[in-house]
Amino acid sequence: MNLPADVQNIISVLESNGHEAYAVGGCVRDCILGKVPHDWDITTSALPEQVKALFERTFDTGIEHGTVTVLMHGVGYEVTTYRVDGKYEDGRHPKEVTFTASLEEDLKRRDFTINAMAYNDIRGLVDLFGGEEDLEAGIIRAVGNPTERFTEDALRMLRALRFSAQLGFEIEQGTYDAIKTLAPTLGKISAERIQVEMVKLVTSAHPERIRDVYATGLTKIFFPEFDDMMECQQVNKHHMYSVGEHTIVSMGLAPDDKVIRLTMMLHDIAKPVCKTTDENGQNHFKMHPVKGAEMARTVLRRLKFDNDTTDKVCNLVKNHDDRPEINPRNVRRMIIRVGQENFNDLLAVKRADCLAQSMYHREEKLSYIDELEKVFNEVVAAGDCLRIKDLQINGKDLIAMGVPQGQRIGAVLSTIFDAVVENPELNQRETLLNMVKSMIK
Ligand code: ATP
Ligand code: MG
Incomplete structure (x- = not known):
């Protein structure tokens, strides 16, 4: 494994001063997968004060949890003392931690086998729970007893699904069954922590894994509107799926941008409550985008999203189904309504929505969107007054x-x-x- 020079250096300094130190967790996993890790975490037997004494530039990130950030060439590396965790209450840190001299203890507290490996050049890969094998087989498996691990920290259930979405992995049966059983306990977890995992899941390579978030009973805890969509049929010429399945398929067809994927997730949220059934048993959904924007806001607020994201998503939900006759005047009006800076996102939303519908009139629907894009670009190029x-x-x-x-x-x-x-x-x-x-x- 090729550690970057700075990581190598931090490990060598610690080791040559009588401590143990390893790269650990996500970065080891990503390296084995041949991906470039987005950050490097180091785990060490040295106590925080000892770490601070050995490096010139450090700052306290979460010193009570054993984490010191070591600065090298302008990049911060989190160096954390081997520890055993108490209960997780806030975001990233358990309420109380105990330091330990044992790497094994530190690896045991980690969530999944693929995240519980450590590496340094001296002793090579330390893989005590079969993480490498699970990586090769594409399996997410809790370290130790899944029921115990999810009882310690219920967020791990959602993390399992998030990693399965990012990596395209399957969840090991025992781990999956424990999630199904313990799903209601996710209610104890803060909205902020749930938000982080949901954003990673919906912007991943496999956003359709949100289906498992539903199937395990987790959406019901923080996003019951999703369950209503999954259970809302729309048998008509435009659709071949339930509202929920259409939503899932549309997420997979949209670019992996956060605002766009969240919009797809929420674009039809009001259909279940805006449903009327006619004498032929067909469902109709009147005014659902307007109501949808309101309901989307409720969900995003609940998950403590920032105002900017919330406003952008609600705006796109509200306008996603607008289909004025295309002429420069109507398109100018539409740009003013949606905001010029949001228009390309709207086009992406419309395309994903269309492609997740049935084949009925698909060519016409897509050429409408193409035409809308063309006139949008013409109006912008003409420098027409839009503000x-x-x-x-x-x-x-x-x-x-x-x-x-x-x-x-x-x-x-x-x-x-x-x-x-x-x-x-x-x-x-x-x-x-x-x-x-x-x-x-
Ligand atoms: P990402 O690529 O998203 O950063 P990551 O694996 O680095 O993935 P982090 O949330 O940054 O995930 O956590 C770093 C490591 O800390 C994990 O690999 C795992 O070993 C451990 N970890 C993080 N959160 C938990 C948790 N809730 N329970 C147990 N271990 C955890
Ligand atoms: Mg990380």
């Missing part, structure tokens, strides 16, 4: 003309803006000033 600040006059001009400050300025500008969106040729300074004159006469 009040693109107008050739501004508030100062209005004040100079004697329009009273405050509300009235806003109202005049907005009327002018409306006219310009209808007819971009009006966006000439002289023309607009004349319009204002006639308005305030």
Whole structure:
């Protein structure tokens, strides 16, 4: 295994001072898989104070949990003392930890066999639980007794599904059964921790594994709306799947961007509550995107997403099914409604939605989206006025003309803006000033 020079260096310094030190966890797993690890964690028998004494630049990241960050060439490496964990309560750290001199004890506290391997150049790979074999076979298996491990920290259940989604791995039967049994205990876990794992799952190579989050009973705990979608049929010409299955398929067809994947996950969330059934037993879903945006917000708030992500996703959910007749005027209106910066995301959402529907009129639906994209690009290229600040006059001009400050300025500008969106040729300074004159006469 090829450790980066800085990691090598940190390990050598610790080892030559009488301690043990290894690269551990995710980075070892990723190296064996031939992937480039996004960070390197080091585990050591040295106590935090001893680590700090050996390196010039360190800072305390979670010293009470044994973690010191060692800075090398501007990069931080987390060096954590071998430990045995107490109960996990907050995000990343168990409530109380006990340091230990045994690497085995430290590896035993880790969640899955593939995450419980350590490596250094002196003693090679330390793999006490068959992690390498499970990596080769593509299996997620709890270290030790899964029921005990999930009882210690219920988040591990969702982590199992997240790793299976990122790696395309299967969950070992005993581990899976324990998740099914203990699913309700996920209710004890903070929304923030659930959010982290869900984002990793939905942006992974296999977002369709959210199906297992449902099948194990976990969505029911933090996202019961998903269960309603899974259980909502939509037998019509446009659809071949239930609302939930359509949602899952659409996630897999969308680019792996966080906002877009979350939008796919939530785009039809209101269908189960907006359903009416006609005399032929067919379900119809009126006004569901508007209600959907509201329900999506409830879910994202519940999971403590930041406002920016929440607003973007809700905006896309609300507009995902808008299909105005395509002409420059309607497209300008649509850009203003959705926001120019969100329009490409909207196009991606529309395409994934369409491709997850039946073949009925698929070609027409896709060419509609192509046409929408073409006119969007033309409108942008033409430099048409799409924001009040693109107008050739501004508030100062209005004040100079004697329009009273405050509300009235806003109202005049907005009327002018409306006219310009209808007819971009009006966006000439002289023309607009004349319009204002006639308005305030
Ligand atoms: P990623 O690539 O997403 O960072 P990772 O395996 O590095 O994956 P982290 O959440 O960064 O995952 O955790 C680092 C290591 O710490 C894991 O590989 C695992 O050994 C251990 N670990 C993390 N969270 C838990 C947990 N809740 N229970 C037990 N061990 C954990
Ligand atoms: Mg990590």
